[in-house]
Amino acid sequence: MATRKVGTHRQLTLSAPGVPERFRAGNFVAVTLPGHTARRMLWIHRVRASSAFGPTLDVVVSPAGEATTWLADQPIGTSLSLTGPLGRPFALPKEPVGCLLVGRGRHAAPLFPLAERLRERGCAVTLVLAGAAEGDLLSALEARRSVRSVIVLTDDGSVGTRGTVEQHVDDLVARHDPAVVYAAGPQDVLHAVARAADGRGAWCQVALEVPGPCGTGLCHGCALPVLGEDGVARVVRGCTEGPVVRADRVRWDAL
């Protein structure tokens, strides 16, 4: 329905009847691309129950590979086949507690609707947006509406504080002392956040991107090594048991 640039990324608004009412932060959609047998999983960045176009959802894509470039370049009016909302969403705290949200690049997309839900529950939310450079960041302006503070980190220091999540996350967790930490990003970023949260005794949930061809749990292609509640090591499906999982359950060394 609409497409706009967000730095080097592109945010697509898709007409999606039936999705907003069932959506919870951390859900994703699986999109079919012409000529491809595997689907692409995209985080739902925003939903609107009603707009000029009816119910819509937003996703963020980075034109990197052939498929994502195709998707980013589609003109308004293109019809896409997609399935969603899929996956286990973020679990929300019952009490209004302090929450730290850490996201990197386009991966941060699911944290925005999460921040809104947390605010509705009275949680004090601090959002950390990290990226390679300014163009890699999702809109901090948009996020400011729903969170108490936004902290920006860039690898090259082009905006905000210079440095990576790995370098700053221990300090951030120590300074804000959140009860819950949520993270969305590449695996090494998530692992660093998980370690920092664990060190301070904070609950931590991570939105993991485990590549798989279907997103619906049909194929067992997206193996996610975890430690069960009973302490037994298992391999589960990232798309059905995840993509949001408790960080202390992930066997990071086996990923």
Added chain:
Amino acid sequence: MSAPVPGPVMVASGCGGTGRELGAFGSLEDLDFVTRSITLDPRTGGHGPRVVEVPGGLVNAVGLHNPGLEHFLATELPWLVRAGARPHVSIAGSSLGEYADLARRLSRAPGVAGLEVNLGEPDESGQGLFEVREPYHAASVVAAVRREFPADRPVLAKLRPDPSRVVEGARGCLDAGATAVVLGHCVPAAMPDGRRAGLSGPAIASVALRCLVEVRSALPDAVVVACGGVRDLASARALLDAGARAVQVGSALLQDPTLVHTLSRSLQEDR
């Protein structure tokens, strides 16, 4: 053999999850559902990326990820039965004895509609499965399974899609008591990093058709369930027109989980 042949549309092994996931997209009532291959002991499956897209298909090294027979009987089978599906349990074993054990225990489990013997895994030796590259060995597996499983329920033999040997394999398995042969399986392939894997998807449709044609011309009475590259009504009809009694839908479900329902409806109308 009095066992009924399932179909005309079935869910191919390994492409319907545990059934619950497919059930989210449409009722499983009266659906011939082949489970992913179940082994006696649980298997955690392959490490590293398990499915990679290549032009025209998917290469997978899932490595028979399954919870083992006990867990399957306790949790997955009862769900399928309750959902009204006809579960055909795919079985894989490391010896003739294991296949016989699996067949015996499944014959007593309530609700099992039939068995599918996995005899075409692209990499048996690497996965510790019984070696069935010789058609004679495949036939002995079917015989062992058939001895333990009631004759009024179907046993399907899913063979390796190797057109040069598929006729011998099909003949052996049918003589050993298979209700039908399933042609074919994933085509042996490699992941980009060289790990042993199997290719599926539209890319293998013509291989499946070739296997079907070979078997149908050498053994005109053979009952064949075709599997490989079914992605729409036309590709399903092509295999049925070439003599298949039924078709299985696999990789295409990963893209459109409702396809099996769409095809069922259209093909029922044909009849």
